[in-house]
Amino acid sequence: MQFALVGFEIFKSLVMLEIIALIFLCKRNGILAERKGLKPSTWKLYTITAWIVMEFLGILLGMVMFSTTNLLVVFAIGIFAAFGGYLFVRYNLENKPDSLEEDINHISVEDLHPPRRK
Numbered sequence: 001m002q003f004a005l006v007g008f009e010i011f012k013s014l015v016m017l018e019i020i021a022l023i024f025l026c027k028r029n030g031i032l033a034e035r036k037g038l039k040p041s042t043w044k045l046y047t048i049t050a051w052i053v054m055e056f057l058g059i060l061l062g063m064v065m066f067s068t069t070n071l072l073v074v075f076a077i078g079i080f081a082a083f084g085g086y087l088f089v090r091y092n093l094e095n096k097p098d099s100l101e102e103d104i105n106h107i108s109v110e111d112l113h114p115p116r117r118k
Contacts, residue, residue, distance in 0.1 A: 018079065022051055025086050029093060037099030047089050054085030 029047045030040035058081025062074035 014075070018082075022048065025051075029086075029090060032090070032093050035099065036093065036096045038093075038096065043089065043093055047086055050085035050089045051082045052085075054088075055079065055082035057081055058084075 026044040026047050029043050033040045033043035055078045059074055059078035061081070062077035065077075066073050068074070
């Protein structure tokens with residue numbers, strides 16, 4: 001009975017760490033979306049959706065490969081798949097063109113001069 005309680009406490013801690021990681025990764029994608037001139041909330045929602053869907057698919061794949069005898073491995077495959085979902089959204093976001101307003105605001109007089117020889 002105590003082994004089950006210890007396992008549950010570990011599982012609860014891992015879920016909390018996963019939520020903290022997801023919040024951090026959503027913020028990163030939101031900042032990148034803002035830099036690209038896109039709505040950050042939309043891309044945060046895409047990140048959360050991809051994370052949950054890929055984690056579910058990873059857990060299913062782990063259960064097919066390892067049955068339910070080794071749940072730690074099954075959940076590890078789920079976490080790696082979830083991170084892959086984040087990377088997929090990040091890749092698509094990085095391939096979007098940058099905002100033109102940001103480029104215009106950074107033009108200065110030094111940009112108009114030819115480069116100096118060193």
